[in-house]
Amino acid sequence: MSDKPSLPKGTRDFGPQQMAKRNYILNTIRGVFETYGFMPLETPAMENLSVLTGKYGDEGDQLLFKILNSGDYLSKVEKPIDKSAKELLPKIAEKGLKYDLTVPFARYVVMNRHDITLPFKRYQIQPVWRADRPQKGRYREFFQCDADVIGTDSLICEAEIIMMMNSTLGKLGLSDYTIKLNNRKVLTGITEAIGAPGKESDFCVAIDKLDKIGLEKVLEELSDRGLSDDSIQKVVPILEITGDTQEKIEKLKTILATSETGLAGIQEIEAVFSLAKTMEGDLSKVNFDITLARGLSYYTGAIFEIQVNNVKIGSISGGGRYDNLTGVFGMPNMSGVGFSFGVDRLYDVLEELGLFPEESLTSTQALIIHFDAPSQNFGLGVAAALRKSGIKTEIYPDKAKIKKQFTYADKKNIPYTIIIGSEEMASKNLTFRNMQTGTEEKLTVDQIIEKLS
RNA sequence: GUGGUUGUAGUUCAGUUGGUUAGAACGCCUGAUUGUGGUUCAGGAGGUCGUGGGUUCGAGUCCCAUCUUCCACCCCA
Numbered sequence: 001m002s003d004k005p006s007l008p009k010g011t012r013d014f015g016p017q018q019m020a021k022r023n024y025i026l027n028t029i030r031g032v033f034e035t036y037g038f039m040p041l042e043t044p045a046m047e048n049l050s051v052l053t054g055k056y057g058d059e060g061d062q063l064l065f066k067i068l069n070s071g072d073y074l075s076k077v078e079k080p081i082d083k084s085a086k087e088l089l090p091k092i093a094e095k096g097l098k099y100d101l102t103v104p105f106a107r108y109v110v111m112n113r114h115d116i117t118l119p120f121k122r123y124q125i126q127p128v129w130r131a132d133r134p135q136k137g138r139y140r141e142f143f144q145c146d147a148d149v150i151g152t153d154s155l156i157c158e159a160e161i162i163m164m165m166n167s168t169l170g171k172l173g174l175s176d177y178t179i180k181l182n183n184r185k186v187l188t189g190i191t192e193a194i195g196a197p198g199k200e201s202d203f204c205v206a207i208d209k210l211d212k213i214g215l216e217k218v219l220e221e222l223s224d225r226g227l228s229d230d231s232i233q234k235v236v237p238i239l240e241i242t243g244d245t246q247e248k249i250e251k252l253k254t255i256l257a258t259s260e261t262g263l264a265g266i267q268e269i270e271a272v273f274s275l276a277k278t279m280e281g282d283l284s285k286v287n288f289d290i291t292l293a294r295g296l297s298y299y300t301g302a303i304f305e306i307q308v309n310n311v312k313i314g315s316i317s318g319g320g321r322y323d324n325l326t327g328v329f330g331m332p333n334m335s336g337v338g339f340s341f342g343v344d345r346l347y348d349v350l351e352e353l354g355l356f357p358e359e360s361l362t363s364t365q366a367l368i369i370h371f372d373a374p375s376q377n378f379g380l381g382v383a384a385a386l387r388k389s390g391i392k393t394e395i396y397p398d399k400a401k402i403k404k405q406f407t408y409a410d411k412k413n414i415p416y417t418i419i420i421g422s423e424e425m426a427s428k429n430l431t432f433r434n435m436q437t438g439t440e441e442k443l444t445v446d447q448i449i450e451k452l453s
Numbered sequence: 454g455u456g457g458u459u460g461u462a463g464u465u466c467a468g469u470u471g472g473u474u475a476g477a478a479c480g481c482c483u484g485a486u487u488g489u490g491g492u493u494c495a496g497g498a499g500g501u502c503g504u505g506g507g508u509u510c511g512a513g514u515c516c517c518a519u520c521u522u523c524c525a526c527c528c529c530a
Binding site for chain 2 (some may be wrong): 006007009014049057059062063084100127131132133134135136137138142143144145160205226269294314316317318325340341342343344345346369371401402403404405406407408409411417419421422431433436438440
């Protein structure tokens with residue numbers, strides 16, 4: 001009835017001020033990625049559903065946005081009323097919006113395997129869509145910034161990821177965060193050691209919640225998920241392991257002594273720490289966290305997550321190693337590792353902590369203010385000269401009262417105004433006003449350019 | 454997807470047990486100040502109370518549906 005416009009649930013517009021802040025984040029991330037030799041890649045917003053489904057688990061399939069076929073999309077359906085959604089879907093939709101950037105990347109690698117040189121390093125900054133129920137820091141359309149290396153199993157990649165995380169967050173002014181590191185092999189090793197092999201995913205889902213719901217509840221959930229009392233008994237000392245990374249590693253080595261996989265995981269973690277140290281990395285914020293599990297089923301080795309402390313928002317970054325993601329597309333044994341920043345959450349965090357620098361917000365440097373048609377006309381030449389020197393300049397387009405033009409500059413946070421009237425035109429000395437201090441001086445166009453360059 | 458929550462001016466919010474013409478602050482516009490913004494003062498504009506139904510003599514207020522917001526679960530950036 002109402003023709004008031006609205007947005008789909010969980011989506012947002014980004015106004016000029018927000019875009020300035022987002023670009024500041026994006027440029028920072030892009031700069032770091034490129035410093036480490038990653039090259040940009042973009043893939044379509046939509047993929048064939050055959051590419052997307054089955055990669056994210058049953059939950060993930062539910063969260064995929066499907067795209068209705070074009071044209072008479074019901075033509076292939078015989079008796080639509082009798083069909084269940086599950087049977088109907090493949091007949092009316094064959095495309096979907098992408099759910100993350102990693103699966104399309106794997107698809108790209110497989111399709112272009114003869115064209116790319118391995119190891120292949122790419123970064124990708126694009127929106128993804130999930131039909132989740134929105135909450136704070138959780139949207140239906142959001143941007144991911146992925147960096148992945150595929151075609152090598154070198155642990156240098158893992159170490160470099162830690163370096164990139166530190167570097168990016170440092171540049172953004174964040175200091176109070178924790179990079180959590182774990183390894184799926186360690187988790188597998190634990191399930192073997194406690195006599196619950198094959199229960200890995202149940203185990204992961206439960207212990208992932210340790211810091212959220214506490215030890216008791218986790219044990220309850222493990223029991224609900226079918227672990228034996230004996231196994232649960234054996235889990236307790238593992239979850240209670242404390243100490244610094246080195247101590248945790250030593251303790252786990254004893255516990256996992258019988259598990260080949262588990263020991264391999266421990267060794268990888270040690271190697272990553274050692275490599276990062278050799279790269280002169282700051283490891284003070286990196287924490288070997290036994291309870292870090294992560295949901296995505298394709299991870300097989302290292303897993304990462306970043307938690308910003310003292311901010312009530314979910315993780316701002318996650319990633320890990322996957323040994324066989326391209327396998328489902330017919331290209332087995334391609335190990336890759338990567339991670340992703342969530343721009344939207346990073347934005348919320350920086351906003352909450354007031355970490356956006358002033359410079360990231362100023363757009364126009366100078367506004368030319370005029371009194372009448374002749375002075376406006378004169379201003380056009382001044383604007384052209386400033387712009388030629390690369391100075392972001394605006395001239396007020398209407399004939400308006402001075403007051404209004406000043407207010408405009410004020411609202412837009414423009415730091416300098418150049419006032420042009422008959423006096424200025426006669427003397428060629430323009431009034432150059434610092435909007436913050438209110439001080440004015442008479443300067444020639446060249447002098448103004450020098451000041452602003 | 455399950456359970457709960459929210460919606461009143463551009464924004465943040467008041468609005469009594471259902472009762473006449475729905476208020477405030479901030480913002481916006483105009484003027485005091487026709488060559489000077491951010492302060493002050495005076496005035497002004499702006500609302501089919503998310504939307505659609507229902508109960509009632511009467512609904513912003515009660516009921517139902519729907520959309521939206523936020524929260525918990527699930528899961529995740």
